Amino acid sequence: MTSAHKIRTRIAPSPTGFLHLGTARTALYSWAYARHHGGEFVLRIEDTDVARSTQDSVDQIMASMHWLGLDYDEGPVYQMQRLGRYHEVIAQMIAAGTAYRCYSSPDELDAMREAQRARGEKTHYDGRWRPEPGKTLPPVPEGVQPVVRLRNPKEGDVTWDDLVKGPITINNREIDDLIIQRPDGVPTYNFAVVVDDWDMGITHVFRGDEHVNNTPWQINIFRALGAPLPKFGHVPVILGDDGQKLSKRRGAVSVTAYEEGGYLPEAMLNYLARLGWSHGDEELFSREQLVAWFDGSHLAKSPAQWDAAKLAWVNAQYIKQASDERLAGLVATQLQGRGVNGIEAAALAPMCGLFKDRCSTTVELADWLSMYFVAVEPSAEDLAAHVTDAVRPALESLRERLSEAAWDKAGIGAAFKETLAAHQLKMPQLALPVRVLVCGRPQTPSIDAVLALFQRDEVLARLRTV
Numbered sequence: 453m454t455s456a457h458k459i460r461t462r463i464a465p466s467p468t469g470f471l472h473l474g475t476a477r478t479a480l481y482s483w484a485y486a487r488h489h490g491g492e493f494v495l496r497i498e499d500t501d502v503a504r505s506t507q508d509s510v511d512q513i514m515a516s517m518h519w520l521g522l523d524y525d526e527g528p529v530y531q532m533q534r535l536g537r538y539h540e541v542i543a544q545m546i547a548a549g550t551a552y553r554c555y556s557s558p559d560e561l562d563a564m565r566e567a568q569r570a571r572g573e574k575t576h577y578d579g580r581w582r583p584e585p586g587k588t589l590p591p592v593p594e595g596v597q598p599v600v601r602l603r604n605p606k607e608g609d610v611t612w613d614d615l616v617k618g619p620i621t622i623n624n625r626e627i628d629d630l631i632i633q634r635p636d637g638v639p640t641y642n643f644a645v646v647v648d649d650w651d652m653g654i655t656h657v658f659r660g661d662e663h664v665n666n667t668p669w670q671i672n673i674f675r676a677l678g679a680p681l682p683k684f685g686h687v688p689v690i691l692g693d694d695g696q697k698l699s700k701r702r703g704a705v706s707v708t709a710y711e712e713g714g715y716l717p718e719a720m721l722n723y724l725a726r727l728g729w730s731h732g733d734e735e736l737f738s739r740e741q742l743v744a745w746f747d748g749s750h751l752a753k754s755p756a757q758w759d760a761a762k763l764a765w766v767n768a769q770y771i772k773q774a775s776d777e778r779l780a781g782l783v784a785t786q787l788q789g790r791g792v793n794g795i796e797a798a799a800l801a802p803m804c805g806l807f808k809d810r811c812s813t814t815v816e817l818a819d820w821l822s823m824y825f826v827a828v829e830p831s832a833e834d835l836a837a838h839v840t841d842a843v844r845p846a847l848e849s850l851r852e853r854l855s856e857a858a859w860d861k862a863g864i865g866a867a868f869k870e871t872l873a874a875h876q877l878k879m880p881q882l883a884l885p886v887r888v889l890v891c892g893r894p895q896t897p898s899i900d901a902v903l904a905l906f907q908r909d910e911v912l913a914r915l916r917t918v
Contacts, residue, residue, distance in 0.1 A: 459491030459655050463522075464645065466498045467509035470706030471516040473698055473758070474660055474690050477724045481658045481687065483522045484725070484746035494652055495527030498645070500638050502532070516707035519717050521739065529652070531644050538639040541647050541677065542600055542632065550676035551632060553598035554581040555590070576628040577601070597635035602643075602673060604629050610668035615656070615685030616751045622668045630669045642669045650679040656748075661686035685748065687728050688755040698758060714786065714813030716774065719767040727756040736769055768812035779804040779817065786818035792825050803905050806897055824906060828892030828914070838885040838894055846875040846882055847889075851915040859908050865900040890914045 461482035465475050486493040495517065499505040514528065545551035554577075556564075565575040581589060582603060604627060611621040632643035639647075649657065664686050674681050689697045710720055722736060729752065731737070731745040771779065780800035787795055803821045811817040830839075839847075853867035872882060883899045890911055896902045903911055 457655075458653075459486055459489040460494060460653050461486040461491065461656050461658065462494040462496055462649070462652065462654050463517075463524075464496040464498045464648070465513050466501060467506060467513060468501055468504040469509055470708065471513045472706060473724070476516065476520065476707050476720075477690065477727055478658055478660060478687060479517065479522050480520070480721060480724050481685075481729070481746070481751075482656075483524075484742050485656060485658065485748055486525075487743045488746050491655075492525040493522070494529065494654070495524040496529045496648060496652070497527075497531065498641065499530055499532050500641065500644055502638065512706065512708060519711050520707065520721055521717055526652070529648070531639075531648065534644075534648070535637065535639075537651065538633070538644060538647055539637065542639070542643075545602075545632075545676060546600065548676075549583065550603050551600050552581060552583055552603055554601045554629075554631075555593055555596050555598045556581060557596070579629060582629060599631045599635055600633035601629040602632050602669065602676065604669070604672055610671050612667065612671060612681070612684055614664075615658070615683055615748055616687055617661070617664075617753060620664065620667075624668070624672075627668050627672075632673070642666050643673060646670050646673040646677070646679070649682055650674065650677060654682050656685065657682045658685045658687060661688055685751065687751060688753065690727055691755050691757050693758065693760075697755075714782075714815035714817070715763070715767050716770045716814075719763070719770040722770070723763045723766045727758070728752045736766065764812040771808050771811055771814070771817070774808070776801040776805040776808070779808060779814065782814045783818045783821055786814055787822065787825065790818070790822065792822065795825060806901055806905065810897070823891050824910075828890070830888045830892050834888045834894055838888045840885075843877070843881060843885050846871055846877055847885060847915060849874060850882065850886070851912055854903075854908070854915070855912055859904065861898075861900045861904045864903050868900060886915070889917060 463475070463479035463482050465471055465479075471479075483493045485491075495514075497510055497513070499510075510528070517524070542551060546553070561577070564578055564580075568575045568578075581598075582601070583589065605624045607624060609621050609623050610627075611619065613619050630642060631640055633639050648654075667684055667686075671681060692698045707720070711717070718739060721739060721742070725737075725742055725746075726735070729746070730750050731741075734741075737745070777797065780797040780803075783800050783804060784795050784797050787793075800821060803824060804817060807817060807820045811820065850867060850871040853870055854864065857863040857867040868879070868882065871877075872879060875882075884894050886899055886903075887894050887896050890906070891902065
């Protein structure tokens with residue numbers, strides 16, 4: 453593509469809370485589409501909801517983007533820093549007759565809608581301040597700051613070919629004269645987003661299908677400005693376990709909560725991509741493969757169902773593939789959060805290699821590895837079931853052999869074999885009580901490999917509790 457026709461996409465979250473999963477998926481699709489076509493991806497912060505926007509939310513949004521690896525070529529651009537530009541465009545529209553000032557008070561509008569409901573009509577703004585040829589407008593009330601409304605066409609249709617849903621048509625009679633600027637001079641969402649997309653040269657807009665009803669207004673604003681229309685793609689919502697839409701107010705968890713919960717960013721990216729898009733039967737794919745495949749086709753038209761078990765499975769596959777050194781750094785952070793400090797990642801790496809196949813998150817991995825650094829407390833049931841009087845002599849014998857054995861897997865294995873032979877036991881009869889006493893649980897990987905990663909003195913001390 454030439455630079456004049458370069459694809460530019462954007463994500464424009466509102467900093468009124470965390471970056472939730474639906475917005476993260478939309479960001480991913482926008483990013484992947486731009487990267488696939490060699491285009492550019494823009495981060496815009498839509499902070500015109502001044503009362504609810506916070507810097508903490510901005511920081512969390514940017515941290516989530518960074519964790520997912522969704523790098524942007526421009527931004528963050530803040531809408532509240534562009535008020536002068538919005539006012540300039542508003543003035544141009546009023547001068548051109550495509551927008552007008554409305555002085556109706558909230559009480560007047562409430563009364564208007566109540567009367568419409570009483571007549572069985574659909575509620576809409578009745579155009580009392582809309583200029584028309586030969587129409588006399590009410591006198592301008594003193595001391596009232598007006599809103600500014602779009603002079604929406606009364607006839608015709610708004611039609612666009614949605615990248616996901618296909619052709620969509622809405623008659624202009626279904627939409628009324630939208631407020632595009634509030635009395636305090638702050639623009640409304642539907643106006644600001646159009647000016648931003650126009651100024652920033654956005655060519656393709658991926659967003660949730662809750663915005664379908666906003667699109668006719670936005671298209672009419674683009675047309676009123678003589679601005680080129682981007683292509684729109686409205687992706688279906690993500691449903692929670694209860695079948696209802698995930699949202700900030702209903703069941704959604706922040707992206708950063710998944711980072712804290714021990715998920716890997718490439719696993720989350722993989723899972724989010726498959727929530728509404730597919731490439732054949734591929735379940736696991738790299739970031740590079742996603743970019744190579746994501747051309748805007750194969751986007752689902754039906755809502756996706758969030759499946760925590762499936763995400764855990766995907767994450768487990770990525771944990772298995774991850775290097776032991778990388779996992780060690782993540783587990784060290786998890787352990788620090790539990791007050792276990794001073795652990796060298798180099799010491800954790802072989803432990804991660806031994807246990808990672810059993811874990812679906814790094815939190816689970818930290819749960820396993822904590823036994824190497826924190827005293828364990830076997831349950832009374834496990835102690836009664838496995839540390840019996842019959843096996844205590846063998847445990848004492850094993851402890852003596854371990855005190856002199858070469859402290860590696862082979863040396864520890866040899867000490868077990870000698871003890872088993874001397875006491876005429878089978879491996880489970882000895883390994884299970886050792887696991888309970890040393891590891892706090894009866895099931896672990898191969899006991900000789902597990903013990904080799906402990907300090908010898910710690911193993912001997914825990915066996916001394918027999």
